[in-house]
Amino acid sequence: MGRLRSSAGLGVSMSFIQELKRRSVIRVGAAYLAVAWLLIQFIDTLQGMLRLPDWVGPFSLIALAVGFPITLFLAWAYELTPEGIRSAEDVEAEQPVARFGGRKIDFVIIGALSMVIVLLILKDSLLPPAPPDDVGIPTVQKYTQLTSSHIAFPPFESPYPLIADNSRLYFNDFDSAVMRVRELAQAGGEAVPFDMRWDKPGASVRPTTMTPDKSGVVMTSVHLFQRDPQLELWSFPVVGGAPRKLGEGLNAVFSRDGGLIAYVEAEPETRLILANADMTEKRELLTVTGHIYWIDFSPDGKRLRYGVWDNHRVIWEVSVDGKNAHPILPEWQSIEHCCGSWTPDGEYYVFQAEHDNRVQLWAIRESGGSISEPVQITSAALDFRRPTIAPDGKSIFAIGWQLRGDVVRFDSDVGQFTPFREFEGISAEWFSYSRDGQKVAYISYPERDIWRSNSDGTDRAQLTFDSMGILGVTMSPDGHTIAFIGVLPDKSHQIYIVPYSGGTPEPMTPENSREHSPAWSPDSSKIAFTRPGSDKIVLYDVDSGSISEMPGSEGLYYPDWSPDGRYIAAWTPDNAVMALDVHTGQRIELLGPDVQIQVFHWANDSEHIFFVDQLEMGREGAVHRLNIADKSTEKIASLGTVRGAVGLYGVWIGIDPGGAPIMLRDVSIHNIYELDWLR
Numbered sequence: 288m289g290r291l292r293s294s295a296g297l298g299v300s301m302s303f304i305q306e307l308k309r310r311s312v313i314r315v316g317a318a319y320l321a322v323a324w325l326l327i328q329f330i331d332t333l334q335g336m337l338r339l340p341d342w343v344g345p346f347s348l349i350a351l352a353v354g355f356p357i358t359l360f361l362a363w364a365y366e367l368t369p370e371g372i373r374s375a376e377d378v379e380a381e382q383p384v385a386r387f388g389g390r391k392i393d394f395v396i397i398g399a400l401s402m403v404i405v406l407l408i409l410k411d412s413l414l415p416p417a418p419p420d421d422v423g424i425p426t427v428q429k430y431t432q433l434t435s436s437h438i439a440f441p442p443f444e445s446p447y448p449l450i451a452d453n454s455r456l457y458f459n460d461f462d463s464a465v466m467r468v469r470e471l472a473q474a475g476g477e478a479v480p481f482d483m484r485w486d487k488p489g490a491s492v493r494p495t496t497m498t499p500d501k502s503g504v505v506m507t508s509v510h511l512f513q514r515d516p517q518l519e520l521w522s523f524p525v526v527g528g529a530p531r532k533l534g535e536g537l538n539a540v541f542s543r544d545g546g547l548i549a550y551v552e553a554e555p556e557t558r559l560i561l562a563n564a565d566m567t568e569k570r571e572l573l574t575v576t577g578h579i580y581w582i583d584f585s586p587d588g589k590r591l592r593y594g595v596w597d598n599h600r601v602i603w604e605v606s607v608d609g610k611n612a613h614p615i616l617p618e619w620q621s622i623e624h625c626c627g628s629w630t631p632d633g634e635y636y637v638f639q640a641e642h643d644n645r646v647q648l649w650a651i652r653e654s655g656g657s658i659s660e661p662v663q664i665t666s667a668a669l670d671f672r673r674p675t676i677a678p679d680g681k682s683i684f685a686i687g688w689q690l691r692g693d694v695v696r697f698d699s700d701v702g703q704f705t706p707f708r709e710f711e712g713i714s715a716e717w718f719s720y721s722r723d724g725q726k727v728a729y730i731s732y733p734e735r736d737i738w739r740s741n742s743d744g745t746d747r748a749q750l751t752f753d754s755m756g757i758l759g760v761t762m763s764p765d766g767h768t769i770a771f772i773g774v775l776p777d778k779s780h781q782i783y784i785v786p787y788s789g790g791t792p793e794p795m796t797p798e799n800s801r802e803h804s805p806a807w808s809p810d811s812s813k814i815a816f817t818r819p820g821s822d823k824i825v826l827y828d829v830d831s832g833s834i835s836e837m838p839g840s841e842g843l844y845y846p847d848w849s850p851d852g853r854y855i856a857a858w859t860p861d862n863a864v865m866a867l868d869v870h871t872g873q874r875i876e877l878l879g880p881d882v883q884i885q886v887f888h889w890a891n892d893s894e895h896i897f898f899v900d901q902l903e904m905g906r907e908g909a910v911h912r913l914n915i916a917d918k919s920t921e922k923i924a925s926l927g928t929v930r931g932a933v934g935l936y937g938v939w940i941g942i943d944p945g946g947a948p949i950m951l952r953d954v955s956i957h958n959i960y961e962l963d964w965l966r
Contacts, residue, residue, distance in 0.1 A: 499545025724944030
């Protein structure tokens with residue numbers, strides 16, 4: 288019986304296999320697998336050539352896998368006959384129908400296998416050459432310091448570049464809040480002032496690029512402390528002579544052949560513009576939210592790369608026809624990176640990126656439209672920023688720095704700034720005290736974290752950490768709460784509140800609306816601030832969470848409440864400082880727009896304000912005190928030769944509870960380096 292069952296079972300199995308063959312199911316399965324493999328190879332090839340999304344390959348594989356059993360079922364259920372497709376049940380079992388359809392399937396299998404062989408042979412030539420993973424990895428082999436004197440580079444979010452011609456470098460030096468242009472021989476030595484012959488008071492210029500023939504340095508002219516500055520592009524001859532205005536705009540760069548210019552127009556929104564070299568026939572390529580800076584043409588002139596800063600810095604690319612705008616490193620959206628330059632041959636693109644609170648230089652290798660994974664090329668005790676490729680491509684010029692400051696306080700007895708004993712050894716700015724002077728909050732420099740302590744420096748505690756960028760801080764008069772401007776990744780800056788004792792910072796309002804300039808009322812019950820979309824000072828009620836606009840505050844920005852609660856001092860669009868009487872609505876002009884102050888603070892008596900005149904900052908800079916009643920001013924502290932550290936908004940100067948000016952003295956290391964790299 289066992290043998291009979293075995294024989295019967297074997298017969299059934301053989302009969303089933305014969306039926307599979309008769310219905311061409313086996314042939315169809317083989318053909319499907321051959322064609323599927325061919326399609327997978329074809330998609331893999333296209334993915335490398337066209338830089339298709341990473342999900343295309345896995346999705347195709349899943350779709351083909353799902354289609355395999357469906358195809359086998361259809362092959363079993365239907366037959367291909369000379370009369371067309373028919374149900375297998377309608378075909379007589381003894382009819383060798385598979386002979387007709389099977390021959391066609393054989394041809395499909397042979398053709399698919401032939402194409403597979405051809406594809407295997409030609410695949411390497413069809414794909415763009417991928418940058419090797421383990422050979423030719425670029426790295427900096429030698430660091431040569433070029434500057435021999437202390438240089439202070441402005442560490443603003445929209446960085447100022449180094450500009451190189453064939454023999455010299457041009458850059459901005461931020462000398463105690465006065466922006467100066469200097470030049471330096473590429474062989475190194477002393478940086479000297481650039482001969483600008485510039486006669487526009489109050490306007491600052493920053494180099495952005497060289498003219499195509501290297502005869503001039505193109506600079507952006509901007510008034511640093513105007514609310515709506517006029518932005519112009521000027522060409523300054525390198526051998527001296529009067530500058531020539533090119534047009535309206537900023538952050539310009541020429542194509543390698545000199546035929547085109549790309550630049551930014553910032554009003555009423557930020558636009559990337561492409562035009563002829565003489566700035567005629569301009570056309571808008573794109574519009575962004577935030578700022579566009581550090582633009583570079585690809586060596587072939589077909590693409591532009593540019594930095595976008597909207598609370599977070601990333602590098603984007605767009606074709607010169609305005610199409611295909613995209614971040615070059617989509618997987619790096621949470622990593623700050625910017626300020627890149629192509630090598631002259633287009634083989635490498637070098638940029639800066641921040642990892643673990645360190646900024647170093649990175650490079651990607653490019654070939655046939657594909658780019659390699661970024662490779663870190665510098666590794667040193669200093670941070671390296673703002674890379675500029677030498678014209679011959681053999682070296683990189685970059686700024687190496689290590690930011691650090693010492694808090695100092697003006698001692699009226701000796702007439703100079705001396706170490707702030709309570710905070711000696713602490714690098715910090717933006718000190719904000721409680722009304723009784725017993726508590727203080729401040730921002731660490733350059734980490735930009737909020738700390739609080741007693742005013743004698745004891746009981747220090749950190750309140751915010753690396754995940755949040757800090758743009759300003761203010762202590763409530765009662766010393767219980769701290770308000771600050773914070774920035775989280777992929778969000779606009781807004782005002783947050785955190786208890787003095789610590790805890791999780793909470794947004795003041797649910798809107799992500801670019802709020803700034805918080806100022807506490809004397810009783811700590813309200814916060815005055817400004818935000819886009821409103822031309823008035825906005826009030827937040829701490830207890831109820833309600834929002835209202837302050838009557839009579841039209842056209843006032845960046846408020847600061849007087850200690851007695853009577854006035855709110857604020858800037859006007861033309862950079863004057865007004866005092867608004869919160870009870871009567873009357874306005875008093877405290878400082879006219881011609882003064883160009885950088886910062887002001889109320890005195891504890893509410894009868895004076897302290898201010899620093901921007902036009903006097905630098906070697907002859909001073910802190911003044913203004914009497915609100917008679918508008919008289921007196922100089923109370925001279926900065927002398929103290930170099931202020933360039934922080935969040937330039938050089939910060941505050942006032943301690945006793946009325947003494949305090950500031951952060953710069954003891955940073957700033958130097959220009961030439962980096963020899965192995966490619």
